[in-house]
Every structure is written in C-alpha cells, then in structure tokens.
Amino acid sequence: MTITGTILRTAIRMAVGAMLAGGLAASAPAVATEDTATRAAFTAGPLTAAPGTMVSGFLDIAEGVDTGTKVPVTIAHGAKPGPVLALIAGTHGYEYAPVIALHRVRRALDPSLLSGTVIMVHVANMPSFMERTVYRGPVDGKNLNRVYPGRADGTVSDRIAHAITAYVIAPADYVLDLHAGDGNEALRPYIYMPVTGDKAMDRAIRDMALAFGLDHIVIDDQRDMSARPTRYTDQTALVMGKPAITTETGQLGSVVEDWVGPAERGVWNILRHFSMIPGTATPVENPVWLTGYRVVTSPADGVFIPAVRDGYAVAAGGRLGVLQNLFGEPVATIRAPFDGIVNYVVATPPVRRGEPLAMVSRRADPPD
Template sequence: MTSVSGMLRRNPIVPTVEFEKDGIFHGHLKLPYSRDDSAWGSIMIPITVIKNGEGPTALLTGGNHGDEYEGPVALFNLSHSLDLDEVSGRIIIVPAMNYPAFRSNRRTSPIDNGNLNRTFPGRPDGTVTEKIADFFQRTLLPMADYVLDIHSGGKTLDFIPFAATHLLEDKDQQARCKAAMEAFSAPYSMLLLEIDAVGMYDTAAEEMGKVFVSTELGGGGSTTAKSVGIAKRGVRNLLIHAGIVEGVEERCESVLLDMPGEDCYITSGSAGLIEYSVDLGGEVVKGDLIARVHDYERTGRAPIEYRAFRDGVLAGRHYPGTIQMGDVVAVVAARV
C-alpha cells in the first residue's frame, strides 16, 4: 500500500518550458539520472508548448514505444511548423515520451526495461520509466482536454493504418472520443479491444474523462511516406476538430471496424518461420487460412495452420518473418 508521504512525493522532472504563458516554448522535461558516465546527468525529453489565449488544451504524444516513428516524425514537424496566430488555446507536444527507448530504437527503455504504456500511473520515486509515467499522470494529463497518442506496430507488428478509440462506460465520453477519431480520418477507424488495458496511458487518460484517440499506422520499425502523411494530416484534423487550430479538416473515406471479442486475436502456439496467406486489409471469412508456421529446426514436417475465428478484415499481423510461441499471428477486425 502506498503511504501518504509517497503519494505526496514530488516528481523530480522539471520542465524548462512555460505552460501558462502565451507564446511558443521549446524545451525539455529534465529528469535527473545519475549513472556511470554522468554522476549528475539528466535525461532531456523534448517538449513544445504553444499557447495563445483561452481555449482547449491538446496533449500530443509519440514514442510511447521507442521503435514506433510516425508519431515522432509528425510531432517534431508540427513543433516547428505551427504559427502562434493560428492557435486558440494550448498545444503540448511530446514527440518521444519514452525518450530513452526512442534513442535506443527499442520498444522498452534500455535503462530499466520499462514499457511506458504498461506503467501508468507510475511512481515519482520509482524507476526512470515510472517517473515519466507519473509526470504525465499527475502533471500533463490533468491539463489536457484532448489527448492523441500516435502508435504504429514497431519492429514486431504491422497494421493497416487506423485511428482508434475504446468502448467506455461513459457513453457521452465515448461519443466525444469517437467523433475525434473520425476527425483524425485515417483510412480505417477502429473500436479497439486491448489484450490488456492495465497500466496503459490510454486507460489513465480515459479514467480522467479526457477525449482520447490512439492510432496504429503501420509497423516494421520504420515509416513510409504514406504512414507519415496520415499522421501529419490526422494531427492537424484533430486540432481543427478541437477548435484549437483554424482551418478545414482534410478528411478521407474511413472504413469503420470493430473488435467484438477476444476471438479477433489469433495467437501462435508454436515457434518457427511464418508464411501468410492473406495480406493486410484482406477480407477473410471464418475458417479461412491466415498463416502457416513452419518448424525452422528441421525439414520434412508439415506446418501448423492458423485460421480466422470470425469474418472480417486482416487488421494486424506479426512482423518480421519468424515468430515465437505466444506471439500474435494476426488481428481480424469486423466491419461495422
């Protein structure tokens, strides 16, 4: 049980930017980190705050996982391209939340192996990753009205490009989230069912009543011109939808998908070389062959087959070409 003194402990992160003054401020979240190569060193997490008068606040983040790059690319671009006079309200931009992971091209932190998106609410006196989570939980999220966290598949997954929201108990909040997801206007829009929502940034934001939108915009540990374009257009659309940035939303046709149950996920019961029979975005019906996993330790053995549990669209798949037992083979989402 957390003590009262622990709950009131101050987070050591110090922002070098202004949150309440009008203007454009570029700086860092300065997290002290004593280590072998720097006894009094700090981790410097880039941040931009743009504020102009009264209005809503949008908190825009990427790099929650360090090997997902559409968010960082779109948000580093946004940080230097917005003019103050086109903003009404406040925009807080953190292009790489888990900065140690981002700098190391890893999903998790090289310092403490922390998965930031499974660490909320964090601890002010915990590990580096726990301190970052706590600062977002207790300082940044309370400021926000709209929260956008840009994800992609990283090195081990690949997705059709979609914006996502979740089913929530508060249906008014869910409707606001869905409207913001639709404003992002990715080629696909997903009512997402998480494998495990405990400790997620998504859950922390939603429990505070925020309008929260997430994405999966590709994968493979890199970007494409198309995936970055979707991210950049979507961020601006969301800011226009929120009434923070002037302009007209640039929408595209978006296919609405749903994940009604756990049978949307297909998990591998074996390790081996994976052979897909369906490409991302392909239509499947229940029983269709999705993939085969070949024993890569010897020849002469028939592969294990993995088939769709439901009708739908292949929305996600494992990446790259070999797979371990327990990995997700595929995600099949239903058309709405």
C-alpha cells in the same frame, strides 16, 4: 467567468495529487476561458511558455533503481484561450511515423494564431527509440503502454509513465496517443475508439475519431473503466475524464509519406476540430467500422511466415501464417479466429512465445 493562471495551476495540482494518491479521479474536460489580457503562461514540468510562444525542452527522468532518461517535449501556448491538447508519440520506440509527423507539426504550428495549448511529447520512450527495440524498453524489459499511470519509485518505464501522467495528461483536456505498426508489424492505418459507457464522453471520443480522418475505426468496447492500474496511455486519460483516442498510422519502421502524412494530417484535423487553428476539419466519410478485435499470439518461439497482409479479409479458420522452428520445419498453422479484417500482421521472421502474430477485427455497423 475568468479562470486565472493561479486557479488553473491549482486545479492541475489537485488532479495530479488525486492521481498520485491512487485516485486518478475523473472530471469533465475543462476549457480555459480567460481573455488574452489576463492569459497566464503555461507550465508542464520544467517548461514554461508565455502566451503566443513555443518552448521545447526535456522532462528529466532521474536515475532511480536503474538509469534515467529525458523525454523531449514542446509546448505551444496560444495567444488566445482554448483547450489543452496532448499529442504523445514514440511510446514504442520503433514506431517512427508519428515522431516525424510531430516534427512537421512543430515546424508549422504558429502559436500566435493558436487558441489553447498543445503539448507535444515527441518521443515518450527514449531508451527504446535510441536502441531500436520493439514493444519493450531495453533497460527494464517493460512495455511503456502497459505500466500507466506509472510510479515515481519504479523502473525507468514506470518513471516515464509517471512523469507523462503528471505533466502531460493531467493538464490536458484531450489526448491523442499516436502509434504505428512497430518495427516488426505490417499495419493498415486505423484508430482505436474507446467506449466508456458515459454518453457525453463517448460522443466526444467518436467526434475525435471521425475528425482525425482515418478510414478504419476499431470500436474498442473491451474497456474496464474500473481497472487499476490503468495500464494504457489513453485509458489513463479516460479515467481522468479526458476524451482520448489511439491512432495507428505506419509500419515496419518506415517514414515514407504514406505513413507520416496520415498522422500529420490527422493532428491538423484535430486542431481544426477543436477550433484551435483556423479552418475546417475534413472528417472521414463512411469509415469501415470494426469491433471485437483479437490479437493472435504465438504458441512458441520460432520463425513466422505470414500468409496474409495488412487489410486482408479473412474467413474463420483461414490461414494467417505458419510458425516454423529454427530449422524451417512447420510447428503450427496460425488461423483466423473469425471472419474479419487483418489490422496488422507480423512481417519479420523472429517471434517469441506469447508475442502478437496478427490482429483481426470483425466488421461492425456504425455506432449510434
């Protein structure tokens, strides 16, 4: 059956309309099947790309209760039909490795050889990116990855999330939320693989996680698929019926090849996995499976001195580090909650009460 551009745009408007009405309705991922002769242009917000072309520009986040901003986006609309893949980087502005990885992908991706469409959000959180802030935006103090699906009448983080939900996540069939250790975090690369309880969806998510190619995969079975608001980028996609994973491929603001390379290779692997470009994906073999992750937070403001590094194995009660006051006096010993692997640890001294100090996950058997 041929799906015309009009029908596609109508379907997108219906999905966005349900989302804005408070529904975030779930539906099975749909792949366009129109032939090349009738293939329509692809539109996301103010950007429109003809088949076989690439267009870059901005989603304009207008001023509201606070200042506005712009979100840099590229659409690569393939000459041939295929799925719509959303790639979102820069949700946290100090997580640079995925931002640079998408720059490389944009330069090398040839839309004349592409089947389907790629929507690249180069920097989701421009206020944080330009001000080099960790976790939270400098304008409203909000964590962009905690306010989805956003609000058109909210603060700037809410409005960014609202625009990305409407113009990037809603028209996508699959979503990659590309992260790194924030500017204060030493992190060993890994993937969050959500578990939704829907067998077909979970198979698609697992296939994406393996195809991306990182050798540590966290089985994220702590999801509440009924929770509203959805809060997270990937959760928003999942509730709308779109398989999604979150990747972590860098640390401490570094853009060395060790961190940018895995993000870039992962994107190319996903494109091959969905047969959007020629070639075969090289999925990871025998990854380390992790589960039951716990983020250990700081009991007070102070100075954190870590005793472990990212990737270390720790025993239950093992020392993760020492929290000191501003005079260098010990305040608390921070200990591991169970036997496990350190996914990341805060590697810069200043911490505030309630902020993460480390994430620890248990080893797990491969999922069925």
